[in-house]
Amino acid sequence: MLLFESLISAAWAGRLGLLLGLLFLSAACQSPEVARQELRAGPLPPRPAATVLVPDSLQLTPLAPLAAVPDSLRRTVQVLHKRLGPAAATLRPAVLERACIGYLNLRKAGRVRRAGVLAVADMDLPSSEKRLWVIDLRKAEVLQHSPVAHGRGSGHLRARRFSNTIKSACTALGFYATQDTYEGKHGLSRRLRGLDAGQNDNALRRYVVLHAADYVSRRHLERHGQAGNSRGCPALPPEQYRAIISAVADGSCLLLSGPGLESNWLDGASAAERLAARGWM
Incomplete structure (x- = not known):
């Protein structure tokens, strides 16, 4: 009886071993015909590479x-632009043209009183660059050229979002008229009135002003490779803020x-009429 049971156990063990061996071979190998088909089809396509998130x-x-x-104005x-020389090399002609057209129309409408001075910041440039x-205009000279910060709500290195909303911490695009100065928590500051409804x-309700900020200093830019971010103000470097605030009286x-x-204010025909009649004055 014991011998019979041993023979049965040995038989089942052999069958089990044979079954496991076949399973192993089917998983690890393939028929020659399947191999030839895969060879003709070529290797499997590679998996798509992981998406790499790039900085600004x-x-x-x-x-x-x-x-x-009009061609005369252009x-x-x-x-x-040519007479402004190397200091205006990164000031894009299309940006300067818009600034000049707005200035002429605002002078014509009496919305800016000071003649001959125009400040323009290209907030599309990264904050690592001098973009103010x-x-x-009368002497065709660059009086000041400096970095300027944008609001933290607008982006990091590049300003990509713009808003007029209170507490948005964004830069708001458009034309401004400078107003009076005062001594605030950032020292000497100049108020700005937004002229684009x-x-x-x-701007006045958001307290958007010109003021100094350490995060726009030469040392900060050298250390971090870009300016820091304001709460929406075009903040200026401490080394130049007084000269800039004075220049834009x-x-x-x-x-x-x-x-x-x-x-x-970007009406080219109206601006050309003003330029022909009064020049930059």
């Missing part, structure tokens, strides 16, 4: 020329330019 792009947003700008702005210019006309014109800028 440095590619600027293209600016199409404004429509209906040539005058081109000459001005204060220009003497719905775009930046909350009460009643001066400032443009904060950037992607999606819209303004009722």
